[in-house]
Amino acid sequence: MITLAYSDSPDIGSQIITKFREFGDVAVLSSSGNKDVFARYGPVSMHIFSEEENSEVVSAHMISVINNGRFDLIAIGSTVIGREVAGIISAATKMNAMAEISEIKIENGKAVTKRFYYGGKTLLEEESDAKIFTVSPGITEPREATSEPSVHELDPSTGKIKLLEKIEKKSSEENIEKASVIVSVGRGLGNKDGIQKVEPLAKMLNGVIAGSRPVCLDYQWLSEEKQVGLSGKKVRPKLYVALGISGQIQHIAGMRGSRVVVAVNKDKSAPIFEESDYGIVGDLYQVVPKLIEALKN
Amino acid sequence: MAYQIIVLAKQMPDLELIKPDPNTGEPVLKGVSLKFETLSKNATEAAIRIKEKYGGKVTVITYGNETATQVIKEAYAMGADEGFLLTGYPGNNPMNTASVLAEKIKKIPHDIILLGNQSADSYTGLLPGMLSSLLGETLLGSAVSIELKDRIVEVLKVLDTNNEKIQATLPVIVSVTQEINEPRLPPVMQILAAGRKPINTEKISAAGQYSRVISNRAPKSERKRLIFEDVDKGVPEVAKAMKEAMR
Ligand SMILES: Cc1cc2nc3c(=O)[nH]c(=O)nc-3n(C[C@H](O)[C@H](O)[C@H](O)COP(=O)(O)OP(=O)(O)OC[C@H]3O[C@@H](n4cnc5c(N)ncnc54)[C@H](O)[C@@H]3O)c2cc1C
Ligand SMILES: Nc1ncnc2c1ncn2[C@@H]1O[C@H](COP(=O)(O)O)[C@@H](O)[C@H]1O
Numbered sequence: 001m002i003t004l005a006y007s008d009s010p011d012i013g014s015q016i017i018t019k020f021r022e023f024g025d026v027a028v029l030s031s032s033g034n035k036d037v038f039a040r041y042g043p044v045s046m047h048i049f050s051e052e053e054n055s056e057v058v059s060a061h062m063i064s065v066i067n068n069g070r071f072d073l074i075a076i077g078s079t080v081i082g083r084e085v086a087g088i089i090s091a092a093t094k095m096n097a098m099a100e101i102s103e104i105k106i107e108n109g110k111a112v113t114k115r116f117y118y119g120g121k122t123l124l125e126e127e128s129d130a131k132i133f134t135v136s137p138g139i140t141e142p143r144e145a146t147s148e149p150s151v152h153e154l155d156p157s158t159g160k161i162k163l164l165e166k167i168e169k170k171s172s173e174e175n176i177e178k179a180s181v182i183v184s185v186g187r188g189l190g191n192k193d194g195i196q197k198v199e200p201l202a203k204m205l206n207g208v209i210a211g212s213r214p215v216c217l218d219y220q221w222l223s224e225e226k227q228v229g230l231s232g233k234k235v236r237p238k239l240y241v242a243l244g245i246s247g248q249i250q251h252i253a254g255m256r257g258s259r260v261v262v263a264v265n266k267d268k269s270a271p272i273f274e275e276s277d278y279g280i281v282g283d284l285y286q287v288v289p290k291l292i293e294a295l296k297n
Numbered sequence: 298m299a300y301q302i303i304v305l306a307k308q309m310p311d312l313e314l315i316k317p318d319p320n321t322g323e324p325v326l327k328g329v330s331l332k333f334e335t336l337s338k339n340a341t342e343a344a345i346r347i348k349e350k351y352g353g354k355v356t357v358i359t360y361g362n363e364t365a366t367q368v369i370k371e372a373y374a375m376g377a378d379e380g381f382l383l384t385g386y387p388g389n390n391p392m393n394t395a396s397v398l399a400e401k402i403k404k405i406p407h408d409i410i411l412l413g414n415q416s417a418d419s420y421t422g423l424l425p426g427m428l429s430s431l432l433g434e435t436l437l438g439s440a441v442s443i444e445l446k447d448r449i450v451e452v453l454k455v456l457d458t459n460n461e462k463i464q465a466t467l468p469v470i471v472s473v474t475q476e477i478n479e480p481r482l483p484p485v486m487q488i489l490a491a492g493r494k495p496i497n498t499e500k501i502s503a504a505g506q507y508s509r510v511i512s513n514r515a516p517k518s519e520r521k522r523l524i525f526e527d528v529d530k531g532v533p534e535v536a537k538a539m540k541e542a543m544r
Contacts, residue, residue: 009457054463055426055436078422079457080439083415087391087426088436096392096507099421112511119312119417122324122515128508134422160435164451165462181543205543217476230420239542249312250417256516260542262535268526271313278538279524280531287528294536 001106002044004029004065006085007077007135008053010037014142016075016135017041021145023106027069028149029062042145049154055084056159062089064154073111078134086134098130102139120230120253138234170223174208181207182237184228184255185221187214188244188265188284192221198243201288204295205239212245229254243284247272264288298447299352300467303402304344304411306337306357306372308365309418317515324515333368336413340473342480343443344411345376351445354378356405360397361386366496373491374483380494385501389419393504395427401499402432407468409450414439414472425472435465438472 001024007013013034018041020026028035028043032050039046047065051057062085066074074089076082078100090097102123103114110127115136117124176182183202185195195209202209209222216227228235230250236257243264245251252275255261263276264287273279280287314329333341344355357372359365360383369380383397402410410432415422429436437452444451450469454461455476483491525531 083422084426084436084438087423088430090392090423091395091427091430097423099423117513118315118324121312121315122513124513125511126508127511160465162464163461164464167460169459239539261520262539273524275518275520277521278535280528280535281526282528290532291536294532
């Protein structure tokens with residue numbers, strides 16, 4: 001089987017190339033910025049474009065690469081651009097797409113995949129004739145491989161979308177996916193200054209601070225790559241401490257892999273307690289200092 | 298300038314009420330109430346705000362089952378002008394959903410189509426791209442703000458590592474994220490009026506499925522669930538457990 005792989009994210013792209021090499025050769029569509037990274041993971045060919053990366057441009061290139069080659073599978077990293085590209089390609093080529101897969105194997109020419117359903121409440125395992133996949137981060141550990149890919153520079157295409165301004169997001173160095181202790185805060189924190197009040201707890205536990213979606217996106221109390229959940233990072237620390245997080249299913253989908261979960265919430269019927277090993281019903285501003293005291297002993 | 302706006306909205310089960318069957322782990326949907334899908338509601342709110350700001354008309358289209366009249370009624374109560382309910386929904390099949398919606402959209406004059414960027418229940422995120430391809434209209438995706446100047450649309454797009462201000466000429470498709478707005482709660486008078494407004498219903502003949510479900514289960518949760526309502530009793534116990542967990 002031959003796969004055409006694409007991602008605008010170097011991390012997910014490297015994982016996808018590694019994963020789909022299990023099924024045969026992998027050709028890669030890449031921006032010129034990512035090509036050196038992807039080349040390390042053993043592609044047979046590289047198709048490179050140098051325009052600003054957006055779903056319109058990428059889809060146009062991908063369709064021309066598909067029309068000029070023979071591919072059995074198309075694997076696309078599930079990012080904002082990736083999901084848009086997958087939809088465009090699927091409708092344009094009439095190949096079915098399976099979205100947000102977290103596992104894949106090929107059996108008798110059919111794809112057997114897993115993905116979250118009902119907002120993360122269930123894991124859906126399906127067999128399908130899908131040829132296009134959007135792949136969630138974490139499908140496999142990237143493994144480098146040597147290869148001498150053929151390199152094809154693609155002719156620039158023009159699109160209808162005009163980029164007026166690129167706004168960099170503030171980002172931090174800490175990677176919550178690799179942390180072994182996470183102190184995670186939700187809307188129950190009430191305000192940004194609350195972060196300083198819980199930081200000593202994180203320090204004491206040698207942990208990092210993460211948060212729910214409203215905290216990272218709406219209020220920006222934390223930077224966006226600190227978001228845990230279905231549309232954020234999937235984390236699996238030894239200890240996950242949820243402070244003022246209600247535990248909606250989309251949040252649970254990101255922290256379910258944690259070994260021990262502790263929750264503090266003032267509402268005793270908050271769903272987070274269903275997903276916790278230990279819980280304290282109370283105001284986090286009273287509980288956190290007491291926990292710090294108790295941990296000192 | 299007034300705009301002809303189409304918004305795509307669907308219904309979903311109330312996710313928080315779905316519980317796994319204790320024996321099989323399969324989700325029990327019986328008795329679970331249905332509601333306006335989260336992102337569809339943000340898209341509807343965005344459509345109505347455009348109408349309120351610039352003038353125009355909002356048409357809502359839902360592809361679902363008879364129960365989804367509720368979505369159209371709620372959209373009316375929020376301020377939508379006309380609603381189409383396409384029934385005979387065969388279940389989650391993005392390509393089928395996109396083609397059915399595209400066929401309907403082609404018959405309705407429009408400047409801008411609004412929808413969610415990734416629905417809260419099925420979470421595929423494929424529809425925006427599929428519609429863009431089927432209709433040949435530019436996709437401005439994952440918007441947190443939308444500005445219009447005559448035929449020019451400007452959108453703030455949220456990407457994974459940066460944001461972009463992008464621009465295109467109408468007609469366009471705009472997919473929105475949850476952060477774009479806080480959907481309104483319509484006043485009772487509007488809810489009552491919405492109940493009397495006609496809904497155009499059309500039956501669509503069912504398409505086949507391209508996938509077969511092997512299993513659909515809630516991941517097993519084996520949490521201890523030791524919850525302390527007395528803070529002073531809980532703190533020492535929990536602190537001890539935290540220390541142990543870190544080993
Ligand atoms: C498609 C989609 C994807 C999503 N993806 C994600 C995702 O990746 N991650 C995510 O987190 N969410 C995600 N969400 C949003 C999710 O549905 C919830 O809205 C969100 O998780 C709620 O965040 P929260 O728990 O911080 O806030 P709330 O639900 O408002 O909960 C706040 C909690 O704090 C408690 N509280 C208040 N004050 C105190 C106090 N002083 N002390 C102790 N407790 C207090 C309250 O009792 C309450 O339980 C997604 C939603 C959709 C539709
Ligand atoms: N059956 C449907 N009828 C109307 N709109 C839909 C339907 N399915 C999805 N949508 C719209 O498409 C958005 C994205 O859905 P999806 O691509 O399935 O994640 C949703 O938020 C809705 O706005």
